[in-house]
Amino acid sequence: MDKMNLRRQLNAARASLSPEQLRANAIKTRETLLDQPWVQMAGLVACYWSAGVEPETHGLVFALWKHGATVMLPVLRNDNDLDWAVYDGPDTLAPGRHGIMEPVDTRRGVDAIRTAALVIVPALAVDRKTGVRLGRGGGSYDRALARVGPNVPTVALLHAGELLDDVPAEPHDQQVRFAMTPEGLTSLM
Template identity: 45%
Template sequence: MSQKALLRRELLAARRLLTTEDVTNTASVLASTAAALPELAGARTVAAYVSVGREPGTHVLLDTLRARGVRVLLPVLMADNDLDWGLFEGADRLVPAGRGLLEPDGPRLGPGAVLDADAVLLPGLAVDGRGMRLGRGGGSYDRVLARLAADGAHPALVVLLYDDEVVARVPEEPHDHPVHAVVTPAGARRFRP
């Protein structure tokens, strides 16, 4: 088993120990801290995601951004694991999708819609002091980051995590991209490019 796979297994096991109350309380703290980040406070378009299970909660943040008039893009997982995008028009407009995910029920905007984002919230399991992010391993966001790089787009890349998921070192591969900031219940931390 690879170093990434071992770290993923360890982090997911720790998340399974969290209670629903832990996740709910953390979501409110993450939303207020993230919404205050200049990268999100000044954004006109944010590509985000709908948290599921024990992921650090995004629902409160999605509602906060939308209430501010921010255009919020949400991913729609395609058959090849790439991401299309749709607009977040409220929690009542989210529908169940494959793999336990929720996605917007409106029109699809195409994989290139993310190129308009001023900030991209990336799901993750860990980040290290260099800003290297460990994702779940499906490659969907690696494709998004490659698309942004190929287009010369430079949105702020932000990941929401629990405090203990900021680790000493994340194993990296050549295709991995560092993030600009991490938000945890303890606060926000930025990384130098």
């Protein structure tokens, strides 16, 4: 299946999830991730602020922040690359391009992700054999992930059924080291 049709299929499946399923998935994901020692020890975390039916991160971001981590969230630039700014509580967010909430803090630049000890990204699917992630098609997270060091844990958050045996890939598509679904954490590399 090509990327466009796979995205269409995955988005349709996500649209069928109930608010109760989305909440339950978010709790399982948050609790599983927060139980990992390498998550607990990460002083600087790059994450995303979920929108719509993406795997929900609001509680995760808040919990990481309350536990003392510095959490950077993306700020979408006009060229569709990702700048980064620090989350300092729920009152420090404002709608950005496309209405997605972004931190109002000082921008740290596209290379700020290089300093993160943990990177959590959205994905529509991840290939269980290669770790290649399928995003929405804008390439923003592929560019950001290309800047992350090889030993930094990178985690894609998924719904059930989105860790697949075959995800179409192109040379620019980036891999992640872990896939997190409501069923648990899967090491990919």
